[in-house]
Amino acid sequence: MQKKFIYLTVLSIFLSCFAIAQTDDSLTIRKISNEVLANGTAYENLRYLCKKVGARLSGSPQAQLAVEATYKMLKDAGADTVYLQPCMVPHWVRGVKEKGKIKLNDRTTYSLHLCALGNSEGTGKKGLTASVVEVKNFEELDRLGSEGVKGKIVFFNYPMNPTYVRTFMAYGESGVYRTRGPAKAAKYGAVGVMVRSLSSNLDDYPHTGTTLYNDSFPKIPAFAISTNDAEWLSLQLKNNLVSSAYLKNTSTMLADAPSFNVVGEIRGTEFIDEIITVGGHLDSWDLAEGAQDDGAGCVQSIEVLRALKAIDLKPKRTIRAVMFMNEENGGRGGAKYLEIAKTNHEKHIFALESDGGGFTPRAFNLDMNEGKRQKVISWKNLFLNYGVYDLSAVGSGSDIAPLKLIGTALAGLSPDSQRYFDLHHAVTDTFEAVSKRELHLGAVNMTALIYLVDKYGL
Amino acid sequence: MQKKFIYLTVLSIFLSCFAIAQTDDSLTIRKISNEVLANGTAYENLRYLCKKVGARLSGSPQAQLAVEATYKMLKDAGADTVYLQPCMVPHWVRGVKEKGKIKLNDRTTYSLHLCALGNSEGTGKKGLTASVVEVKNFEELDRLGSEGVKGKIVFFNYPMNPTYVRTFMAYGESGVYRTRGPAKAAKYGAVGVMVRSLSSNLDDYPHTGTTLYNDSFPKIPAFAISTNDAEWLSLQLKNNLVSSAYLKNTSTMLADAPSFNVVGEIRGTEFIDEIITVGGHLDSWDLAEGAQDDGAGCVQSIEVLRALKAIDLKPKRTIRAVMFMNEENGGRGGAKYLEIAKTNHEKHIFALESDGGGFTPRAFNLDMNEGKRQKVISWKNLFLNYGVYDLSAVGSGSDIAPLKLIGTALAGLSPDSQRYFDLHHAVTDTFEAVSKRELHLGAVNMTALIYLVDKYGL
Numbered sequence: 001m002q003k004k005f006i007y008l009t010v011l012s013i014f015l016s017c018f019a020i021a022q023t024d025d026s027l028t029i030r031k032i033s034n035e036v037l038a039n040g041t042a043y044e045n046l047r048y049l050c051k052k053v054g055a056r057l058s059g060s061p062q063a064q065l066a067v068e069a070t071y072k073m074l075k076d077a078g079a080d081t082v083y084l085q086p087c088m089v090p091h092w093v094r095g096v097k098e099k100g101k102i103k104l105n106d107r108t109t110y111s112l113h114l115c116a117l118g119n120s121e122g123t124g125k126k127g128l129t130a131s132v133v134e135v136k137n138f139e140e141l142d143r144l145g146s147e148g149v150k151g152k153i154v155f156f157n158y159p160m161n162p163t164y165v166r167t168f169m170a171y172g173e174s175g176v177y178r179t180r181g182p183a184k185a186a187k188y189g190a191v192g193v194m195v196r197s198l199s200s201n202l203d204d205y206p207h208t209g210t211t212l213y214n215d216s217f218p219k220i221p222a223f224a225i226s227t228n229d230a231e232w233l234s235l236q237l238k239n240n241l242v243s244s245a246y247l248k249n250t251s252t253m254l255a256d257a258p259s260f261n262v263v264g265e266i267r268g269t270e271f272i273d274e275i276i277t278v279g280g281h282l283d284s285w286d287l288a289e290g291a292q293d294d295g296a297g298c299v300q301s302i303e304v305l306r307a308l309k310a311i312d313l314k315p316k317r318t319i320r321a322v323m324f325m326n327e328e329n330g331g332r333g334g335a336k337y338l339e340i341a342k343t344n345h346e347k348h349i350f351a352l353e354s355d356g357g358g359f360t361p362r363a364f365n366l367d368m369n370e371g372k373r374q375k376v377i378s379w380k381n382l383f384l385n386y387g388v389y390d391l392s393a394v395g396s397g398s399d400i401a402p403l404k405l406i407g408t409a410l411a412g413l414s415p416d417s418q419r420y421f422d423l424h425h426a427v428t429d430t431f432e433a434v435s436k437r438e439l440h441l442g443a444v445n446m447t448a449l450i451y452l453v454d455k456y457g458l
Numbered sequence: 459m460q461k462k463f464i465y466l467t468v469l470s471i472f473l474s475c476f477a478i479a480q481t482d483d484s485l486t487i488r489k490i491s492n493e494v495l496a497n498g499t500a501y502e503n504l505r506y507l508c509k510k511v512g513a514r515l516s517g518s519p520q521a522q523l524a525v526e527a528t529y530k531m532l533k534d535a536g537a538d539t540v541y542l543q544p545c546m547v548p549h550w551v552r553g554v555k556e557k558g559k560i561k562l563n564d565r566t567t568y569s570l571h572l573c574a575l576g577n578s579e580g581t582g583k584k585g586l587t588a589s590v591v592e593v594k595n596f597e598e599l600d601r602l603g604s605e606g607v608k609g610k611i612v613f614f615n616y617p618m619n620p621t622y623v624r625t626f627m628a629y630g631e632s633g634v635y636r637t638r639g640p641a642k643a644a645k646y647g648a649v650g651v652m653v654r655s656l657s658s659n660l661d662d663y664p665h666t667g668t669t670l671y672n673d674s675f676p677k678i679p680a681f682a683i684s685t686n687d688a689e690w691l692s693l694q695l696k697n698n699l700v701s702s703a704y705l706k707n708t709s710t711m712l713a714d715a716p717s718f719n720v721v722g723e724i725r726g727t728e729f730i731d732e733i734i735t736v737g738g739h740l741d742s743w744d745l746a747e748g749a750q751d752d753g754a755g756c757v758q759s760i761e762v763l764r765a766l767k768a769i770d771l772k773p774k775r776t777i778r779a780v781m782f783m784n785e786e787n788g789g790r791g792g793a794k795y796l797e798i799a800k801t802n803h804e805k806h807i808f809a810l811e812s813d814g815g816g817f818t819p820r821a822f823n824l825d826m827n828e829g830k831r832q833k834v835i836s837w838k839n840l841f842l843n844y845g846v847y848d849l850s851a852v853g854s855g856s857d858i859a860p861l862k863l864i865g866t867a868l869a870g871l872s873p874d875s876q877r878y879f880d881l882h883h884a885v886t887d888t889f890e891a892v893s894k895r896e897l898h899l900g901a902v903n904m905t906a907l908i909y910l911v912d913k914y915g916l
Contacts, residue, residue, distance in 0.1 A: 034621040163492040165844055165899065200895055360818065360874045386623055387820075387874075389847050416818045416845075416874065418895040437658055437876040441623065 029448045035307050036444045042299040043436040050289035050431035057286040058326040059091030059257035067260050070323045074264030077302050078309035084260040087336035089326040091257040095250030103243045113204045113226035116249040117211040118329045121219040127248030134237050150189035156181045157196045167417040182222035183214035193222040196230035200421040207426040210329045261333045262323040270316035277320045277351035278304050281327030288429035296358030298323050303443040315454040324399035334399035348408040350453045353397025358439035359415035361387040365395030368409035388445045409458050487906045494902045500757040501894040508747035508889035515744040516784040517549030517715035525718050528781045532722030535760050536767035542718040545794035547784040549715040553708030561701045571662045571684035574707040575669040576787045579677040585706030592695050608647030614639045615654045625875040640680035641672035651680040654688035658879040665884040668787045719791045720781040728774035735778045735809035736762050739785035746887035754816030756781050761901040773912040782857035792857035806866040808911045811855025816897035817873035819845040823853030826867035846903045867916050
C-alpha cells in the first residue's frame with residue numbers, strides 16, 4: 001500500500017511535470033507561430049530569390065548571386081555567424097534553345113514542347129534525326145532489345161499514376177525513366193531519348209531533371225517532352241503516322257566549378273558543440289525560379305533562425321541554417337557538409353530538411369533509431385494546431401542524408417504534395433505559385449521541432 | 459471461466475466482424491479514390507462553370523445559365539432524376555463601374571481600388587463627397603458617436619488577424635465590420651462606409667461580400683477597399699493629410715427574381731425515403747468566377763454521384779446532390795430546401811456541405827448529437843490516407859444549416875484554409891487558382907463519408 005502510494009505520488013509528480021512541460025512548450029510554440037505568421041520574412045526573402053536572382057543552377061552566375069543573397073539574409077535574420085563552405089560543383093549548361101520536331105508520313109511537322117534533361121549531352125548544332133520507338137517501361141525496352149532500338153530515338157511514356165494520393169510515390173515510380181532511361185536505351189544502341197514529363201497534369205510544360213549516364217555506354221542526348229505532347233505522339237505512333245523525329249540541343253557538361261554552401265549559426269548557450277542543422281537547397285533548375293524547389297526550404301530555414309532570435313529564445317545547442325548547393329545534379333553540397341563535419345569532428349545530433357515545397361504542412365518524416373523516433377512522436381500533439389499531424393513515415397532529405405553516416409538523427413518536412421508535380425522542375429515553379437501563409441506555416445512547424453529537439457536533446 | 463470464455467468469444471467475433479467491415483470499407487474507399495483521382499470530372503465541370511458561365515450572382519442571367527449547366531452535369535453524372543426547386547431570390551445589381559477617390563490637402567487625388575459591398579445602396583450618379591473618419595472597431599465607433607460620425611464616411615480598418623492558423627476565425631472576427639459596420643455607422647448619421655477588405659494579403663484587390671442593413675436606419679452606400687489602400691489611407695489620416703473622399707456606385711436592389719436549386723438524385727435500393735444530401739452553393743459574387751467559392755463545392759457534390767455510379771455502388775438510401783441558390787446574399791435556396799422537405803414530410807438523415815473551397819482536405823466539421831458524432835468519429839481511420847484526419851470541430855454549411863430544424867445530422871468538408879482569403883469574393887477567385895488534385899481529393903473524402911453514412915445509417 002505504502003509502496004503503491006509512493007509509486008503513485010512519483011507518477012503523479014512525473015505526470016504533472018510532463019503536463020507543465022507540455023503547457024510551457026505549447027505556449028512557446030504559440031509564440032513562435034505568432035511571430036512567424038505576423039512578422040515572418042520568409043515570403044519576402046523568397047520573392048527576392050525568385051525575382052532578383054532567379055533560376056540558379058549549380059555553377060551559374062545566378063547560383064553565386066544566390067549565395068551572396070542568402071548570406072545577407074542570414075545576417076539580417078540575426079545569425080551570430082554566417083560563413084561559406086567552399087565546394088566544387090558540376091557545371092552543366094543548357095546551351096541554345098532546344099528544338100524538337102516530329103515529321104509525319106504526310107510530311108507535315110509538329111513542334112514539340114521539350115527541354116533537355118539535366119546533365120544531358122548535346123546533339124551537336126546540326127541536331128539528330130531518327131525514327132522513334134515508344135516503350136511504356138523497361139520490360140518493353142528489354143523485349144525490343146538492340147534489334148528494336150538500335151539507331152532509334154526511344155520514347156519512354158510512363159505517366160505518373162494519378163491514383164496515388166502521395167504524389168511522391170508516383171514520382172518515384174515514373175522517375176526512374178528519366179534518371180535511368182537514357183543510359184538503358186544507350187545500352188541497346190539508341191541514339192537519343194525522349195521522356196514523358198514527370199507532371200501530374202496534362203499540359204504543355206516540359207519538366208527537366210537529372211539523368212544519370214552509365215560510363216559503359218554512350219552518353220546519348222535526352223529530353224523531356226510535355227505530357228500533352230506525350231499523349232499526342234503516342235497516338236501518332238499507334239496509328240503508324242510518324243516518319244521521324246528531329247532533336248537538337250547544345251547542352252554541355254563543363255569542368256567542375258567552385259561554389260559554396262551558405263551557413264548561418266546561432267551559438268548554443270549550454271552544449272555549444274552539439275549541432276542541430278536545418279536546411280534546404282539553394283540551387284534550382286535553370287528553367288524556372290525554383291520557388292517551391294527549393295527556394296521555399298531555404299527561406300524557411302532562415303526563418304527558423306530569425307524567429308528564435310525575434311522571440312529571444314536562446315538555444316542550448318548550436319543551431320545552423322544551411323543553404324546546400326547542388327542538390328539537383330550532383331549532391332556535392334551535402335557531401336561537402338558531411339566531409340567538413342567529419343574533418344572537424346563535429347557532433348551532429350539532428351538535421352531537418354525542407355525540400356518538398358512550401359505547401360501547407362502535414363507531416364514530418366523521420367529517419368532515426370526507434371528510441372529517438374518515439375521521443376519525437378511524443379511531441380506530436382504540440383504540432384496539431386499548426387497543421388502537422390503525421391510522424392509515421394520514414395525519410396528526411398537528400399542534402400542531409402549523408403549525415404546518417406555519422407549517426408545523426410534526420411527528419412524532413414513533408415508538406416501537402418498535391419500541387420508539387422504541377423510545377424516541379426518546370427517554368428511554372430514561380431514565386432506566384434507559393435502561398436505566403438502556407439510557406440510561413442511550414443516554418444512555424446520547423447521552428448517548433450528545432451525548439452523541442454534543442455530543449456530536450458535527441 | 460466459462461462465462462469469460464463466452465464473453466471473449468463473442469467479443470472476438472464482434473471484433474473480427476468489425477475488422478472485416480473496416481477492411482471492406484477501406485477497399486471500397488480505395489476504389490472510390492482511384493475512380494475520382496483517375497477519372498473524376500469535377501475539374502472539367504468547374505472549368506465550364508468558371509469559363510463558360512462565369513460569375514453568377516442570384517438573379518443574374520449567368521445564375522440561370524449555371525442552373526442549366528449543372529442540370530446537365532448531374533444528368534451526365536448518371537443521376538436517376540434531376541429536377542429544379544423554384545425559389546425567389548434577392549436581385550442585387552452592381553450598376554456602373556464604381557469609383558472612389560481620396561482628395562488630399564495638397565489637392566492631389568488618389569484613386570482607390572474598391573467595390574461596393576453586396577446589397578449596398580447606390581450613391582446616385584453624382585456620387586458622394588464627405589470627410590473620412592477611421593475606426594479600428596465598434597468600440598471606437600461608439601466612442602465617436604453621432605458627434606464624431608454624422609455626415610462623414612466611416613472607414614472600418616480592422617485587419618484579419620494573421621496569427622490565427624484557422625483563417626475562418628480571423629474572418630469571423632473581422633467579418634462583422636463588413637456585415638454590420640454600415641448599419642452601425644448609419645445609426646450615428648454616417649453617409650457612407652468603407653471597409654478594409656477581408657483578405658489575408660496586402661494587395662490591390664477589393665473583396666466584396668454581403669452587408670446587412672438595419673431597417674431602423676438609412677441604407678448608406680458601403681464599399682470594400684483593398685488592403686493596400688486601407689494601409690495607405692490609414693497613414694494619410696494619421697498624418698492629417700486627407701481632405702475628403704469621393705465615392706460613387708449605382709448599385710440597386712431590384713425586386714426578387716425567380717431562380718432554382720438544382721437537385722440530382724440516386725434512388726436508394728432499401729430505404730428509399732431516407733435522404734442523404736451533399737451540396738454546395740451555385741451562386742457566386744459578381745466580381746470573379748466563383749471557383750473556390752463555391753463552384754468547387756458544386757462540382758465535388760456532382761462528383762459524389764458520378765463516382766458512386768461509376769463504381770456501381772448502389773446506395774441503400776437516396777443520395778441527393780444539391781446546388782443551392784443564393785447562399786451569398788440571402789440564403790433563400792437553403793431555406794426553400796427545408797421548406798420543401800417539411801411540406802413533403804421528407805426524412806433527412808444526413809447532409810454534407812462543401813463551402814470552404816476546393817483545397818486539400820483536412821477535416822470534416824460535424825453538427826449532430828453525441829451518439830452520431832461518435833459513430834462518425836469511429837470511421838476516422840478510414841479517411842487518414844486521403845487527407846482528412848480531424849473530426850473534432852463543430853460546424854456544417856449555411857445552405858444545409860436550416861435542416862437542423864428537422865433534426866438532420868450535419869457536416870461540412872473543411873479543407874486547408876490558408877489560401878482561401880487570398881481570393882475570397884475577389885477577382886482572383888478563378889479556375890486557375892484551383893488544383894485539380896486537391897479538388898478531387900476533397901471529392902474522394904466526401905464520397906467516402908456519404909458511402910459510410912449510407913451503409914451504416916446515422
